[in-house]
Amino acid sequence: MFQILTMLLLETHLSMVSALFTVEVPQQQYVVEYGTNVTMECRFPVNGSLSLELLTVVWQQKRQGQSKSKEVYMLRNGKPFLQSQHHDYIGRTALLHSELKLGRAILQITSVKVTDGGSYLCLIEYQGVDYKYVTLEVKAFYRKINTQVIRKPAEDKFVFMCQSEGFPLAEVFWQNEEKLNLSGSANTTYTVTTDGLYNVTSLLTFKPSMSENYSCVFWNKELNGETSAHISTSDRKRKLNPNLENEKRDDFNSQTEALYLSTVTTSRDSESVAL
Numbered sequence: 001m002f003q004i005l006t007m008l009l010l011e012t013h014l015s016m017v018s019a020l021f022t023v024e025v026p027q028q029q030y031v032v033e034y035g036t037n038v039t040m041e042c043r044f045p046v047n048g049s050l051s052l053e054l055l056t057v058v059w060q061q062k063r064q065g066q067s068k069s070k071e072v073y074m075l076r077n078g079k080p081f082l083q084s085q086h087h088d089y090i091g092r093t094a095l096l097h098s099e100l101k102l103g104r105a106i107l108q109i110t111s112v113k114v115t116d117g118g119s120y121l122c123l124i125e126y127q128g129v130d131y132k133y134v135t136l137e138v139k140a141f142y143r144k145i146n147t148q149v150i151r152k153p154a155e156d157k158f159v160f161m162c163q164s165e166g167f168p169l170a171e172v173f174w175q176n177e178e179k180l181n182l183s184g185s186a187n188t189t190y191t192v193t194t195d196g197l198y199n200v201t202s203l204l205t206f207k208p209s210m211s212e213n214y215s216c217v218f219w220n221k222e223l224n225g226e227t228s229a230h231i232s233t234s235d236r237k238r239k240l241n242p243n244l245e246n247e248k249r250d251d252f253n254s255q256t257e258a259l260y261l262s263t264v265t266t267s268r269d270s271e272s273v274a275l
Protein backbone atom coordinates (compact mmCIF):
# COMPACT_ATOMS: atom_id res chain seq x y z
CA MET A 1 0.00 0.00 0.00
CA PHE A 2 2.85 2.35 0.76
CA GLN A 3 3.96 1.97 -2.83
CA ILE A 4 0.59 3.11 -4.10
CA LEU A 5 0.70 6.15 -1.85
CA THR A 6 4.21 7.06 -2.91
CA MET A 7 3.39 6.43 -6.53
CA LEU A 8 0.29 8.59 -6.43
CA LEU A 9 2.06 11.41 -4.62
CA LEU A 10 4.93 11.29 -7.10
CA GLU A 11 2.47 11.43 -9.96
CA THR A 12 0.89 14.48 -8.36
CA HIS A 13 4.17 16.29 -8.11
CA LEU A 14 4.51 15.95 -11.84
CA SER A 15 1.05 17.19 -12.63
CA MET A 16 0.04 20.78 -12.14
CA VAL A 17 -3.58 20.10 -11.21
CA SER A 18 -2.60 18.91 -7.74
CA ALA A 19 -2.89 22.34 -6.22
CA LEU A 20 -6.57 22.42 -7.13
CA PHE A 21 -7.41 18.99 -5.84
CA THR A 22 -8.16 18.84 -2.12
CA VAL A 23 -9.82 16.13 -0.08
CA GLU A 24 -11.90 17.40 2.82
CA VAL A 25 -13.60 15.79 5.78
CA PRO A 26 -16.92 17.11 7.08
CA GLN A 27 -16.36 15.25 10.35
CA GLN A 28 -13.00 14.55 11.91
CA GLN A 29 -14.00 12.13 14.65
CA TYR A 30 -16.60 9.38 14.87
CA VAL A 31 -17.66 7.79 18.15
CA VAL A 32 -19.87 4.73 17.74
CA GLU A 33 -21.18 1.88 19.76
CA TYR A 34 -19.90 -1.65 19.35
CA GLY A 35 -22.02 -3.69 16.93
CA THR A 36 -23.55 -0.72 15.12
CA ASN A 37 -22.87 0.48 11.57
CA VAL A 38 -20.79 3.53 10.85
CA THR A 39 -20.32 5.68 7.76
CA MET A 40 -17.29 7.93 7.43
CA GLU A 41 -16.95 10.52 4.74
CA CYS A 42 -14.34 12.25 2.63
CA ARG A 43 -15.19 14.86 0.00
CA PHE A 44 -13.41 15.58 -3.22
CA PRO A 45 -14.08 18.05 -6.05
CA VAL A 46 -16.05 16.78 -9.05
CA ASN A 47 -16.41 19.20 -11.90
CA GLY A 48 -19.48 18.25 -13.90
CA SER A 49 -20.19 14.57 -14.35
CA LEU A 50 -17.95 12.04 -12.66
CA SER A 51 -15.61 9.99 -14.82
CA LEU A 52 -15.65 6.90 -12.66
CA GLU A 53 -12.77 5.22 -14.48
CA LEU A 54 -10.47 8.04 -13.36
CA LEU A 55 -11.36 7.62 -9.70
CA THR A 56 -9.31 5.77 -7.11
CA VAL A 57 -10.34 5.74 -3.45
CA VAL A 58 -8.33 4.07 -0.70
CA TRP A 59 -9.39 3.69 2.92
CA GLN A 60 -6.83 2.37 5.40
CA GLN A 61 -6.95 1.91 9.15
CA LYS A 62 -4.23 2.10 11.74
CA ARG A 63 -4.74 1.31 15.41
CA GLN A 64 -2.91 3.27 18.03
CA GLY A 65 0.42 1.66 18.84
CA GLN A 66 0.47 -0.46 15.71
CA SER A 67 2.98 0.23 13.01
CA LYS A 68 1.23 -1.47 10.10
CA SER A 69 -1.97 -0.18 8.61
CA LYS A 70 -4.75 -2.39 7.30
CA GLU A 71 -6.46 -1.94 4.01
CA VAL A 72 -10.16 -1.39 4.63
CA TYR A 73 -11.50 -0.67 1.15
CA MET A 74 -10.14 0.22 -2.25
CA LEU A 75 -11.78 1.43 -5.42
CA ARG A 76 -9.31 1.42 -8.28
CA ASN A 77 -10.16 3.15 -11.54
CA GLY A 78 -13.80 3.05 -10.58
CA LYS A 79 -13.89 -0.64 -9.65
CA PRO A 80 -13.74 -2.32 -6.25
CA PHE A 81 -10.28 -3.78 -5.74
CA LEU A 82 -10.45 -6.06 -2.73
CA GLN A 83 -7.56 -8.50 -3.25
CA SER A 84 -5.47 -6.69 -0.69
CA GLN A 85 -8.30 -6.00 1.76
CA HIS A 86 -7.39 -6.98 5.32
CA HIS A 87 -9.29 -10.06 6.50
CA ASP A 88 -10.71 -8.14 9.49
CA TYR A 89 -12.85 -6.15 7.07
CA ILE A 90 -13.97 -8.81 4.61
CA GLY A 91 -17.71 -8.61 4.02
CA ARG A 92 -18.15 -5.65 6.35
CA THR A 93 -17.26 -2.67 4.21
CA ALA A 94 -18.75 -0.81 1.29
CA LEU A 95 -18.25 2.46 -0.52
CA LEU A 96 -21.60 4.10 -1.17
CA HIS A 97 -21.45 4.32 -4.96
CA SER A 98 -24.42 6.60 -5.49
CA GLU A 99 -22.64 9.30 -3.48
CA LEU A 100 -19.47 9.31 -5.57
CA LYS A 101 -20.92 11.51 -8.31
CA LEU A 102 -21.56 14.13 -5.63
CA GLY A 103 -17.89 14.02 -4.66
CA ARG A 104 -18.53 12.05 -1.49
CA ALA A 105 -16.43 8.96 -0.76
CA ILE A 106 -18.47 7.40 2.03
CA LEU A 107 -17.11 4.26 3.66
CA GLN A 108 -19.58 2.08 5.49
CA ILE A 109 -18.44 -0.45 8.09
CA THR A 110 -21.08 -2.76 9.49
CA SER A 111 -21.11 -4.41 12.88
CA VAL A 112 -18.27 -2.31 14.27
CA LYS A 113 -15.73 -4.07 16.51
CA VAL A 114 -13.44 -2.65 19.15
CA THR A 115 -10.52 -3.49 16.89
CA ASP A 116 -11.94 -1.20 14.18
CA GLY A 117 -11.08 1.80 16.33
CA GLY A 118 -8.16 3.94 15.21
CA SER A 119 -7.07 6.38 12.60
CA TYR A 120 -8.43 6.11 9.06
CA LEU A 121 -6.63 7.40 6.02
CA CYS A 122 -8.79 8.32 3.07
CA LEU A 123 -6.83 8.84 -0.10
CA ILE A 124 -8.47 9.93 -3.32
CA GLU A 125 -7.05 10.24 -6.78
CA TYR A 126 -9.15 12.01 -9.36
CA GLN A 127 -7.25 14.27 -11.74
CA GLY A 128 -5.09 14.95 -8.73
CA VAL A 129 -4.48 13.27 -5.42
CA ASP A 130 -4.91 14.17 -1.78
CA TYR A 131 -5.71 12.50 1.53
CA LYS A 132 -7.04 13.21 5.00
CA TYR A 133 -7.40 11.32 8.28
CA VAL A 134 -10.47 10.70 10.41
CA THR A 135 -10.61 8.83 13.70
CA LEU A 136 -13.02 6.18 14.84
CA GLU A 137 -13.62 5.48 18.51
CA VAL A 138 -15.62 2.42 19.53
CA LYS A 139 -17.39 2.07 22.85
CA ALA A 140 -19.14 -0.93 24.32
CA PHE A 141 -21.35 -0.46 27.35
CA TYR A 142 -21.45 -3.10 30.03
CA ARG A 143 -25.15 -3.56 29.34
CA LYS A 144 -25.73 -7.14 30.31
CA ILE A 145 -24.42 -8.23 33.68
CA ASN A 146 -24.49 -11.95 34.45
CA THR A 147 -24.78 -12.71 38.14
CA GLN A 148 -24.26 -15.87 40.10
CA VAL A 149 -24.48 -16.74 43.78
CA ILE A 150 -22.31 -19.53 45.10
CA ARG A 151 -22.60 -20.80 48.65
CA LYS A 152 -19.70 -22.39 50.44
CA PRO A 153 -21.48 -24.21 53.27
CA ALA A 154 -18.25 -25.50 54.80
CA GLU A 155 -16.97 -22.00 55.33
CA ASP A 156 -20.40 -20.49 55.95
CA LYS A 157 -19.73 -18.01 53.16
CA PHE A 158 -21.39 -16.68 50.06
CA VAL A 159 -19.67 -15.72 46.85
CA PHE A 160 -21.42 -13.28 44.55
CA MET A 161 -20.24 -13.06 40.99
CA CYS A 162 -20.90 -10.33 38.44
CA GLN A 163 -19.57 -10.71 34.91
CA SER A 164 -19.96 -8.49 31.87
CA GLU A 165 -18.25 -7.45 28.65
CA GLY A 166 -17.47 -3.98 27.38
CA PHE A 167 -14.86 -1.47 26.32
CA PRO A 168 -12.88 0.34 27.65
CA LEU A 169 -12.02 -1.49 30.87
CA ALA A 170 -14.49 -0.91 33.70
CA GLU A 171 -13.92 -0.87 37.42
CA VAL A 172 -16.35 -2.85 39.55
CA PHE A 173 -17.70 -1.51 42.83
CA TRP A 174 -19.78 -3.46 45.31
CA GLN A 175 -22.14 -2.12 47.91
CA ASN A 176 -24.79 -3.35 50.29
CA GLU A 177 -28.11 -1.68 50.89
CA GLU A 178 -26.62 0.73 53.40
CA LYS A 179 -24.47 1.90 50.47
CA LEU A 180 -21.44 0.68 52.34
CA ASN A 181 -18.57 0.19 49.92
CA LEU A 182 -17.51 -3.46 49.95
CA SER A 183 -15.15 -3.31 46.99
CA GLY A 184 -12.17 -3.98 49.26
CA SER A 185 -13.24 -7.61 49.70
CA ALA A 186 -13.89 -8.18 45.99
CA ASN A 187 -11.59 -9.79 43.48
CA THR A 188 -11.96 -8.39 39.99
CA THR A 189 -10.18 -9.93 37.02
CA TYR A 190 -10.54 -9.64 33.26
CA THR A 191 -9.67 -11.30 30.00
CA VAL A 192 -9.82 -9.91 26.47
CA THR A 193 -12.19 -11.51 23.97
CA THR A 194 -11.27 -12.08 20.33
CA ASP A 195 -13.42 -9.05 19.47
CA GLY A 196 -11.26 -6.88 21.71
CA LEU A 197 -13.85 -6.54 24.48
CA TYR A 198 -12.90 -6.72 28.14
CA ASN A 199 -14.55 -9.67 29.86
CA VAL A 200 -14.66 -8.51 33.48
CA THR A 201 -15.48 -10.87 36.34
CA SER A 202 -15.80 -9.69 39.92
CA LEU A 203 -16.21 -11.97 42.93
CA LEU A 204 -17.36 -10.79 46.34
CA THR A 205 -16.90 -13.25 49.20
CA PHE A 206 -18.69 -12.55 52.47
CA LYS A 207 -20.37 -14.08 55.49
CA PRO A 208 -24.16 -13.79 55.52
CA SER A 209 -25.39 -10.96 57.68
CA MET A 210 -28.49 -8.85 58.17
CA SER A 211 -27.93 -7.20 54.86
CA GLU A 212 -29.33 -9.33 52.09
CA ASN A 213 -29.29 -7.07 49.08
CA TYR A 214 -26.05 -6.33 47.29
CA SER A 215 -25.18 -4.63 44.05
CA CYS A 216 -22.23 -4.55 41.74
CA VAL A 217 -21.57 -1.45 39.67
CA PHE A 218 -19.58 -1.44 36.43
CA TRP A 219 -18.12 2.00 35.98
CA ASN A 220 -15.94 3.64 33.36
CA LYS A 221 -15.22 7.33 33.06
CA GLU A 222 -15.06 7.29 29.27
CA LEU A 223 -18.38 5.51 28.97
CA ASN A 224 -19.84 8.39 30.92
CA GLY A 225 -22.03 6.24 33.08
CA GLU A 226 -22.43 3.04 34.96
CA THR A 227 -24.48 -0.13 34.90
CA SER A 228 -25.37 -2.16 37.92
CA ALA A 229 -26.96 -5.43 38.94
CA HIS A 230 -28.59 -6.32 42.23
CA ILE A 231 -28.15 -9.64 43.95
CA SER A 232 -29.92 -10.81 47.01
CA THR A 233 -29.21 -13.74 49.29
CA SER A 234 -32.95 -14.14 49.65
CA ASP A 235 -33.55 -14.71 45.93
CA ARG A 236 -32.55 -18.32 46.29
CA LYS A 237 -35.58 -19.17 48.38
CA ARG A 238 -37.82 -18.03 45.59
CA LYS A 239 -35.87 -19.37 42.65
CA LEU A 240 -34.82 -22.72 43.97
CA ASN A 241 -38.01 -23.92 45.54
CA PRO A 242 -38.60 -26.78 43.11
CA ASN A 243 -35.14 -28.13 43.82
CA LEU A 244 -35.15 -27.73 47.55
CA GLU A 245 -34.65 -31.42 48.12
CA ASN A 246 -31.62 -31.52 45.86
CA GLU A 247 -30.26 -28.48 47.50
CA LYS A 248 -30.42 -30.06 50.94
CA ARG A 249 -28.65 -33.14 49.75
CA ASP A 250 -25.99 -31.08 48.03
CA ASP A 251 -25.29 -29.30 51.27
CA PHE A 252 -23.70 -32.45 52.52
CA ASN A 253 -22.01 -33.47 49.34
CA SER A 254 -20.36 -30.44 47.92
CA GLN A 255 -18.23 -27.62 49.10
CA THR A 256 -19.45 -25.18 46.56
CA GLU A 257 -22.88 -24.86 45.19
CA ALA A 258 -24.20 -22.56 42.51
CA LEU A 259 -27.49 -21.36 43.86
CA TYR A 260 -28.78 -19.66 40.81
CA LEU A 261 -27.72 -17.98 37.65
CA SER A 262 -29.32 -14.93 36.31
CA THR A 263 -28.82 -12.30 33.71
CA VAL A 264 -29.69 -8.74 34.39
CA THR A 265 -30.13 -6.34 31.54
CA THR A 266 -29.43 -3.04 33.07
CA SER A 267 -30.29 0.47 32.21
CA ARG A 268 -27.48 2.91 32.30
CA ASP A 269 -27.47 5.95 34.52
CA SER A 270 -26.92 8.44 31.78
CA GLU A 271 -28.53 7.27 28.56
CA SER A 272 -28.14 10.74 27.12
CA VAL A 273 -24.48 10.25 26.33
CA ALA A 274 -23.75 11.82 22.99
CA LEU A 275 -22.47 9.35 20.46
Ligand SMILES: *[C@@H]1O[C@H](CO)[C@@H](O)[C@H](O)[C@H]1NC(C)=O
Nearest residue numbers: 035036037038108109110111
Ligand atom coordinates in the same frame (compact mmCIF):
# COMPACT_ATOMS: atom_id res chain seq x y z
C1 LIG B 1 -26.17 -2.40 9.29
O1 LIG B 1 -25.92 -2.66 7.94
C2 LIG B 1 -26.39 -3.94 7.51
C3 LIG B 1 -25.92 -4.14 6.09
O2 LIG B 1 -26.12 -3.01 5.31
C4 LIG B 1 -27.90 -3.98 7.65
O3 LIG B 1 -28.37 -5.25 7.29
C5 LIG B 1 -28.26 -3.70 9.10
O4 LIG B 1 -29.67 -3.62 9.24
C6 LIG B 1 -27.65 -2.39 9.56
N1 LIG B 1 -27.89 -2.25 10.97
C7 LIG B 1 -28.33 -1.10 11.51
C8 LIG B 1 -28.50 -1.09 12.99
O5 LIG B 1 -28.60 -0.12 10.82
Ligand SMILES: *[C@@H]1O[C@H](CO)[C@@H](O)[C@H](O)[C@H]1NC(C)=O
Nearest residue numbers: 017020045046047048049127
Ligand atom coordinates in the same frame (compact mmCIF):
# COMPACT_ATOMS: atom_id res chain seq x y z
C1 LIG C 1 -14.77 22.57 -15.05
O1 LIG C 1 -14.80 22.08 -16.39
C2 LIG C 1 -14.93 23.07 -17.39
C3 LIG C 1 -15.08 22.40 -18.74
O2 LIG C 1 -14.84 21.04 -18.69
C4 LIG C 1 -13.70 24.02 -17.34
O3 LIG C 1 -13.85 25.01 -18.29
C5 LIG C 1 -13.62 24.60 -15.93
O4 LIG C 1 -12.43 25.39 -15.83
C6 LIG C 1 -13.58 23.51 -14.88
N1 LIG C 1 -13.61 24.11 -13.57
C7 LIG C 1 -12.81 23.73 -12.60
C8 LIG C 1 -12.98 24.41 -11.29
O5 LIG C 1 -11.96 22.85 -12.74
Ligand SMILES: *[C@@H]1O[C@H](CO)[C@@H](O)[C@H](O)[C@H]1NC(C)=O
Nearest residue numbers: 185186187188189190201203
Ligand atom coordinates in the same frame (compact mmCIF):
# COMPACT_ATOMS: atom_id res chain seq x y z
C1 LIG D 1 -8.31 -13.29 42.55
O1 LIG D 1 -8.71 -14.34 41.69
C2 LIG D 1 -7.65 -14.87 40.91
C3 LIG D 1 -8.25 -15.85 39.90
O2 LIG D 1 -9.40 -16.45 40.37
C4 LIG D 1 -6.64 -15.51 41.85
O3 LIG D 1 -5.59 -16.04 41.09
C5 LIG D 1 -6.14 -14.45 42.80
O4 LIG D 1 -5.26 -15.03 43.75
C6 LIG D 1 -7.27 -13.77 43.54
N1 LIG D 1 -6.75 -12.65 44.31
C7 LIG D 1 -7.13 -12.39 45.56
C8 LIG D 1 -6.54 -11.20 46.20
O5 LIG D 1 -7.95 -13.11 46.13
Ligand SMILES: *[C@@H]1O[C@H](CO)[C@@H](O)[C@H](O)[C@H]1NC(C)=O
Nearest residue numbers: 163165191192193199200201
Ligand atom coordinates in the same frame (compact mmCIF):
# COMPACT_ATOMS: atom_id res chain seq x y z
C1 LIG E 1 -16.11 -14.32 30.03
O1 LIG E 1 -15.51 -14.95 31.14
C2 LIG E 1 -16.31 -15.96 31.74
C3 LIG E 1 -15.55 -16.52 32.92
O2 LIG E 1 -15.11 -15.52 33.75
C4 LIG E 1 -16.62 -17.05 30.75
O3 LIG E 1 -17.49 -17.98 31.33
C5 LIG E 1 -17.30 -16.45 29.52
O4 LIG E 1 -17.50 -17.43 28.55
C6 LIG E 1 -16.43 -15.34 28.96
N1 LIG E 1 -17.16 -14.71 27.84
C7 LIG E 1 -16.58 -14.43 26.67
C8 LIG E 1 -17.45 -13.82 25.63
O5 LIG E 1 -15.41 -14.63 26.47
Ligand SMILES: *[C@@H]1O[C@H](CO)[C@@H](O)[C@H](O)[C@H]1NC(C)=O
Nearest residue numbers: 177210211212213214232234
Ligand atom coordinates in the same frame (compact mmCIF):
# COMPACT_ATOMS: atom_id res chain seq x y z
C1 LIG F 1 -34.06 -6.51 49.47
O1 LIG F 1 -34.73 -6.16 48.24
C2 LIG F 1 -36.04 -6.70 48.16
C3 LIG F 1 -36.57 -6.43 46.78
O2 LIG F 1 -36.09 -5.21 46.28
C4 LIG F 1 -36.92 -6.09 49.26
O3 LIG F 1 -38.22 -6.60 49.19
C5 LIG F 1 -36.29 -6.41 50.61
O4 LIG F 1 -37.01 -5.77 51.64
C6 LIG F 1 -34.83 -5.96 50.67
N1 LIG F 1 -34.23 -6.43 51.89
C7 LIG F 1 -33.80 -5.61 52.84
C8 LIG F 1 -33.22 -6.28 54.06
O5 LIG F 1 -33.87 -4.40 52.72
